[in-house]
Amino acid sequence: MDLNVTPKDLTGWVPFRVFRDGTDLLVDWCYVGPARFTQPFFEDTIRIQMRNPFGLLFRHLTSFQMLGDLYKDSPGLLPTGFVFHLSRCGSTLVSQMLASLDENIVISEAPPIDRVIREASSDRNLSHQGRLSYLKWIIGALGQRRTGAETQYFIKFDCWNTLDIDLICEAFPNVPWIFLYRNPVEIMVSQMRERGVHTIPGAVGSIVPDLDLAQALQMPAEEYCAMVLARICESVLRFSPGDKGMFVNYSELPGAVTGVIAKHFGIEFSKEAFEKMTSTTKFHAKTPQMEFKDDSRMKQDSANEAVRNAAEHWLMPFYSQMEAVRNASAAKA
Amino acid sequence: MPTNDFDQFRQCVLATLALQEELREIEDHDEFIQKVVELGGDHGFSFNVEDVKNAVNASRRSWIERWI
Numbered sequence: 084m085d086l087n088v089t090p091k092d093l094t095g096w097v098p099f100r101v102f103r104d105g106t107d108l109l110v111d112w113c114y115v116g117p118a119r120f121t122q123p124f125f126e127d128t129i130r131i132q133m134r135n136p137f138g139l140l141f142r143h144l145t146s147f148q149m150l151g152d153l154y155k156d157s158p159g160l161l162p163t164g165f166v167f168h169l170s171r172c173g174s175t176l177v178s179q180m181l182a183s184l185d186e187n188i189v190i191s192e193a194p195p196i197d198r199v200i201r202e203a204s205s206d207r208n209l210s211h212q213g214r215l216s217y218l219k220w221i222i223g224a225l226g227q228r229r230t231g232a233e234t235q236y237f238i239k240f241d242c243w244n245t246l247d248i249d250l251i252c253e254a255f256p257n258v259p260w261i262f263l264y265r266n267p268v269e270i271m272v273s274q275m276r277e278r279g280v281h282t283i284p285g286a287v288g289s290i291v292p293d294l295d296l297a298q299a300l301q302m303p304a305e306e307y308c309a310m311v312l313a314r315i316c317e318s319v320l321r322f323s324p325g326d327k328g329m330f331v332n333y334s335e336l337p338g339a340v341t342g343v344i345a346k347h348f349g350i351e352f353s354k355e356a357f358e359k360m361t362s363t364t365k366f367h368a369k370t371p372q373m374e375f376k377d378d379s380r381m382k383q384d385s386a387n388e389a390v391r392n393a394a395e396h397w398l399m400p401f402y403s404q405m406e407a408v409r410n411a412s413a414a415k416a
Numbered sequence: 417m418p419t420n421d422f423d424q425f426r427q428c429v430l431a432t433l434a435l436q437e438e439l440r441e442i443e444d445h446d447e448f449i450q451k452v453v454e455l456g457g458d459h460g461f462s463f464n465v466e467d468v469k470n471a472v473n474a475s476r477r478s479w480i481e482r483w484i
Contacts, residue, residue: 085430092431100482111482114440136448137440139475140468141429 084109085143090156096143098150098224099129101198108147108202110195113138117230121182123175125193150220158219159226160188160236164348165251165260169315170242170281171273172265173336178239180340180360184352185232190225191239200240201288204247218254235350243281243290245315248322258327259348262319264405265333267312267398269382271390274308282308290314305389309397316401320408330409334379337364343416422471425452425461435459445472 093112100111115132122128132138168174175191182189190196199221203214226236244251245262252260274282281287284299284307291299291310299307322328329347331339341357352360386394429435435455442448449468456463 085427087431092433102482114436116440133479135440135443136445136472137436137442139479140452140472141426141436141439142475143430 085145088143088145088149090149090153093143093149093153094227095229097129098195098221099125101147101195101202101221110145110147110149112143112145114141115229119182119185119230120189120191123179124191147217150224151216154216154220154223157223157227159223160228160233162222162226162238162255162258163235163350164237164344165255165258166237166239166263167245167248167260167319168239168242168263169245169265169270169312170279171270172263172333174239174242174263176336176364177261177263177340177344178237180337180363181237183359183363184356185230186234188226188228188233188236189239190237192241193225193238196221196225196238197241197244200244200247200251204250214250215254218251222255237348241281242279242315243287243311246290246318248319252322252327256327259329260327261329261331261344261347262405263331263333263336264316264402266379266383267309267394267402268386268391269333269379270312271305271308271394271398272382272386275305275390278304278308282311303389303393305393306397309393313397313401316398316405320401320404329412330405332406332409337361343413420463420467421456421461422463422467425456425459425463426471428459428461429455 095114095116096112097115098110099113102109113129113132114137118132120128166174166177178189178191181187199217203209203217222238281290285296291314331344341352341360345352438455439448439451442451449465452468453465
């Protein structure tokens with residue numbers, strides 16, 4: 084571990100991994116300099132940095148407390164908006180549109196944020212204030228200005244982080260957030276084609292309470308996936324958002340990004356920025372070499388009976404509730 | 417604590433911005449390794465190309481295995 088590092092030594096460095104070594108919580112840092120996080124996911128940008136021999140060979144390893152020291156010295160930009168989502172419903176399209184502008188820092192599904200959220204919500208030795216501090220520290224460390232052009236900061240969380248939305252929003256009570264969702268059948272079809280890590284039993288801790296790993300492994304994949312997604316829906320619907328939260332349906336994308344989402348986040352885009360963001364929507368967000376197409380009809384047509392039944396039983400009641408909240412908000416606006 | 421000359425030089429680089437700036441922009445791995453050996457020698461550390469290659473391989477392995 085680097086014992087002599089000070090926050091000033093970490094200018095241009097990014098915490099890319101938080102992990103435990105015995106009882107110690109440690110942070111691995113990699114040098115990214117002024118490089119922007121423009122890839123679909125945080126990890127993709129770090130992977131590119133690791134191709135540079137300096138990035139690979141020279142990494143700071145510090146205590147977790149170093150994030151707290153950095154926060155005191157340089158708290159980073161206050162987040163402009165949070166993106167929570169149900170997976171496979173356009174969240175990467177949203178983050179990629181925002182990342183197309185130089186003034187935006189966009190951190191998308193960063194493993195160190197996920198790890199810290201999970202540490203903060205599960206470490207019984209940590210005080211409540213300590214939990215909130217942990218979140219502020221890691222989010223502050225990733226929100227450092229590195230090019231000088233950044234004025235706005237967005238975080239797209241992993242979908243299962245929605246289970247801790249109350250803790251996240253308590254740490255950042257003034258940050259507006261959106262929750263992206265989509266017709267459950269379409270999400271389920273996508274998940275059954277290529278399973279997200281959260282829909283694999285045991286891969287992301289225990290998401291479904293009262294269901295042990297053995298039971299989860301014996302269930303049909305459609306059933307377990309639907310139960311996980313239902314837990315996420317339940318968490319966001321149970322959380323009382325006040326005027327900070329907004330539900331956004333996939334069907335409203337991509338126009339919502341420069342429309343209702345921008346308004347909700349309190350941002351305005353110039354004509355030039357609008358055009359830049361719109362050009363991003365021509366391509367598939369996760370595989371930018373492919374053209375983006377709304378595939379709702381195709382997904383609906385290819386849903387089998389098991390997918391339809393699981394979606395209907397576990398998810399449609401939540402979907403209806405989210406639609407009702409969204410429509411009520413739209414009517415009020 | 418650093419156990420050999422290369423590890424000590426690595427700590428020296430991490431603590432010295434000027435050394436970092438000399439190395440950061442080099443994209444070619446062979447050129448980078450030569451430069452690391454050269455700078456190490458300039459600063460009184462004794463290690464060779466093989467030592468640096470081994471350190472790079474160890475770093476690559478720990479990067480690949482980071483989630484295991």
